[in-house]
Amino acid sequence: MFCSRCGSRLDPTSRFCSSCGAPIASGPSSSPPPPPPFAADNLFRPRNNRMIAGVCAAFALRYGWDLNLVRIVTALICLSGAGALAYLIAWIIIPEEPYAVPTNPI
Numbered sequence: 001m002f003c004s005r006c007g008s009r010l011d012p013t014s015r016f017c018s019s020c021g022a023p024i025a026s027g028p029s030s031s032p033p034p035p036p037p038f039a040a041d042n043l044f045r046p047r048n049n050r051m052i053a054g055v056c057a058a059f060a061l062r063y064g065w066d067l068n069l070v071r072i073v074t075a076l077i078c079l080s081g082a083g084a085l086a087y088l089i090a091w092i093i094i095p096e097e098p099y100a101v102p103t104n105p106i
């Protein structure tokens with residue numbers, strides 16, 4: 001490994017650079033943090049164009065699916081029984097679309 005400040009070769013066991021004295025970043029803290037297992041960014045329930053809770057519209061908007069197709073598939077899954085619970089969970093998990101802040105032209 002090499003010093004990130006002066007570029008001189010470093011002893012892996014040392015905590016400071018022997019040439020410039022810069023602290024050597026080592027260990028798990030130097031690596032970037034792993035992404036969260038479930039990133040729900042850009043997934044929200046729109047306030048308009050919703051039928052029940054906007055869950056179908058949320059997935060259709062997020063993944064570019066056809067809204068009517070998503071609704072038909074969701075209705076079929078809900079009729080089978082377990083889908084209704086999944087819909088309720090998605091209703092709770094997916095946040096509502098934030099209110100659009102009106103821009104003042106003046």
Ligand SMILES: [Zn+2]
Pocket residue numbers: 003004005006007008017018019020021022
């Ligand atoms: Zn150095």
